Amino acid sequence: MSLELRQQVKLTQKLVMTQQLRQAIKLLQLNRLELTNALHEEMAQNPMLEEVVVVQDNISNPESLSAEEVHGAAAEPVATSQVSGDDPKNVAEVDWENYSNNFDSDFSFAKEAPPADAPSQFDFISAAPGLLSFLQWQLSHIKLDEKDQDLAIFILGSLNGYGFFEASIEDICDYAGCSHEEAKGMLRLVQSLDPPGVAARDLRESLMLQLEREGMEEDLAYMLVAEHLDELQTHNFTKIAAKIDYTAREVRNAFAVITSLTPYPGNKYSNEQTNYVVPDVYLYKLDGEFIIQLNNDGLPRLQISTEYQELIKNKEKMTVASKGYLTEQKRHAQNFINSVHYRQNSIYKVMRSLLKFQHDFFEKGPGHLKPLVLNDVAQDIGLHESTVSRITSNKYVHTPQGLYELKYFFSSAVSTTDGNLVASEAIKNRIRLLIQQESPEKPLSDNSISELLKKEGVKVARRTVAKYRDQLKILPVKHRRKSR
Incomplete structure (x- = not known):
């Protein structure tokens, strides 16, 4: 069998992803913010693309503009167009504050205080100060030697976004070569800073530090946090009261004090930006x-x-x-x-x-x-x-x-007893409403919700109710119960 090169014409059908089709698919899956960035990037790269500039001829009469035109037009000062010649009446109409520069230190008519509503230089800081900056500012007002300051910086660097200390005493000792007493003392110093509960190692310690700051070490709330925090999640105050020889009312009042505390002290000082949803x-x-x-x-x-x-x-x-x-x-x-x-x-x-x-x-x-x-x-x-x-x-x-x-x-279908179909999202909404209307003392179990839905013509198993409840981020019945 001989090998040779040949030219051959062959007719086939093939789906080819062209560059234009790739671009169209890419733009389809972009959200609104990403689309805006893509448009500006394309204009920067392609000289043939430009933005349509709408020029308004009747800007001098704002009342004649429609609402859409007012938002589309640039808000340029028009006071200068009213000035003609040296007429002092016309000069008085000029808003000279538009031409002043509050940040120009080389030019000033007088050493006057800036107006109260004047923008501050700190308004233009790119990053807002967070928890770490706040704690470092407090440490700067405490006289510490070089070794203690190094220990404090290590502890601050080991805090997570919630303000919790993620390392251990042994980690501090290994880092600085200090004793356990010195490491515990410096950790206690950082825990004495604001916000209360910062540098705690877990939620329990954070709540205890906050109660200590209020001088409540001998109160019932402190004992509940230290010994019965897990049991408090069930809201079974009568059972807890029987264990510690207190009344259910006293336990409930102490629980109200605990719920007024801040479980994650670092959240208040978070400098993360919130991205708001803009509808398409x-x-x-x-x-x-x-x-x-x-x-x-x-x-x-x-x-x-x-x-x-x-x-x-x-x-x-x-x-x-x-x-x-x-x-x-x-x-x-x-x-x-x-x-x-x-x-x-x-x-x-x-x-x-x-x-x-x-x-x-x-x-x-x-x-x-x-x-x-x-x-x-x-x-x-x-x-x-x-x-x-x-x-x-x-x-x-x-x-x-x-x-x-x-x-x-887009939702999957669940069949009803009469043969019709109902969307699963509609069932989730019904479960949410049933739980919102339940009695706090006798909340509905997953099996009870399943029976109620069955009476309404929707046959849903208990496991399905539990799955939908978890997707709705609703706690189980034992955590929703509130005893008197």
Whole structure:
């Protein structure tokens, strides 16, 4: 058998992932914040992309602007346009505070105190001080030698976000080569700082330190924390009172003192930023009809640069390489704009389909959520199921019933006794309502909830009720019981 090279023509069908399709899929799965960053990054990389600048001709008359135009227009001071010539009447209308610089130390008319509402230099610090900075500031006011200061810094560096000490006395001794008494003494010094309970090794010690700070070492609350903290979680005050020879009322009053303490002292000084959810789409109800509106606030409107397009047409000023580069960037820019439009249109189509399938939910609330799978929406709007999955991930809608992730509206089905289907999310909502309405002295067990749902026509096993309760982050019955 001879080996040889041949040229052969072959016709085949193959699914090729083009660059434009990859880009469209990538934009589909971005949330709103990531999309905003992607738009700005693309504008920075592609010279053919620019943001549409809306120029208002009637800014001098704000009353003539619509609400959308007022938000879209830049808030530029217009006082200078009112000044003409040397008329002192016109000069008085200028708001000179817009031109002052409170941070310019080289220029000042007088040594006057800044106004009370003036911004401070500390308002522009990039990172807010946290627990570690607060403790270091307190230590700076205590006279410590070099060795003790080194021990204190080691202890501060071993605190977690809750303010708990994660190392041990042996770790301190190994680090500094000190005795156990010196390590315990320095740990006790750090524990004496604010907030009360800081540098505790566990929750029990944190609560005990806070009670010691209040001078309650001899009180019942201190004894309950030290010896019966685990039993307090069951709220069975009568059983605890029988063990320690106190009345249930006294135990309940001591428990109220314990619950007023801060279990995690470091949380108050956390400098972590809170990321708020911004809805991608709004659903309004006006005159009995639902209206879908995409949230485009903060998203730059893109267009192809007209200046570069004119430059491409000018053959005299452009080299072949430069023209080829700009032509290629123009094609990329147009594909990017099309991908953004495809993303927004797809979100709108999915929301319109969800409104059709879950109309009762938007009208009446979570208890009327119907079973729905991704394939139902995919067939309704003519997209692939994986595309619908990407669209609904990390996307949120603001509805008359509240703020929900688009994934929330897809729920598995549970059959009822009459042969109908009900969504599992609707069952979870019903379990939540039953527990909210239960008696604190006699809370509902999982088996009792299962029996109540069965009477309502929903057959759910006790294990399923327990699973849904755990997903709702609701404690078991023994931890919800509150004895008199």
